[in-house]
Amino acid sequence: MTAAREVDEPTRSDIPPVEVDGVSVRFGAITALSDVSFTVAPGTIHAVIGPNGAGKSTMFNVLSGVYQAAEGQVRFGDARLDRMRPYQIAGIGVARAFQNIALSGTQSVAENLMLGRHHLTKAGFIAAGLRLPRATREGKRHGERVAEIAEFLELGDKLQTPVGVLSYGDQKRVEVARALCTEPRLLLLDEPVAGMNAEETTRMAEAIREIRSALGISIVLVEHDMGMVMSLADRVTVLDFGRRIADGTPAEVQSDPEVIRAYLGSGDEINPSDAAAGHPSETPGTRP
């Protein structure tokens, strides 16, 4: 059983780097990503940021196998993510939490989190349905792990609550908890604080930090708001119009003239204090 494995194990040997190598993605005449490379070091929080239309969601979808790269490679240890289907990528321990919540609103938090564990269930649905002893034991273990992860994201007292009645911030944390329930080695987050108020943003940032330190997994965070990632990310890759324009520590990219120009040109804020103030979510829009 994997339940105890992640806890108190900050340096895990089973987490390879993610190597994005010369990736290009085209949609007809549009080049959404052009020769983008970066490396996610094991056990780090790596942010991919950029103004609207920079290619962040496209990169997220490449990492999770939803979009196919026209050129380049994405390696995760021995695995070639760019050659795998989304379910295969999920199968090697890569989990994603969506920008738009993909949960069942009528089902409880516990039921939604349990869905994240189905692929880990050995007894299978039929045995579980017949309530065979093995399935019952296994179900109990999964239930315990689900409760643990819920506790971790401060959802412990909401396990029986239907997701639909939770606040937006709580729902977003359920979405992250569901991804964690798959016991990933790599967690992909697409704009986890989009649409959140200041308090919710702070709680989510704390949760992400704790996931990294307690579970020791790698986290790729796609984010529009630069302020949000400054205190959170170990390393930042900046995209603009599908190209990588900077890659470095938060302090390095923040003072990079090309990054400043890209954000100013887009009319987006670059001020780190913005995150603390709870920058409103990205509104779909056009760039000059």
Ligand SMILES: Nc1ncnc2c1ncn2[C@@H]1O[C@H](COP(=O)(O)OP(=O)(O)O)[C@@H](O)[C@H]1O
């Ligand atoms: N499925 C798609 N079909 C056509 N164009 C797309 C598609 N997805 C993204 N694009 C285009 O690719 C570019 C990058 O988009 P996206 O990755 O969504 O940027 P971001 O997430 O940084 O705002 C944009 O010009 C966008 O219009």
Ligand SMILES: [Mg+2]
């Ligand atoms: Mg996007």
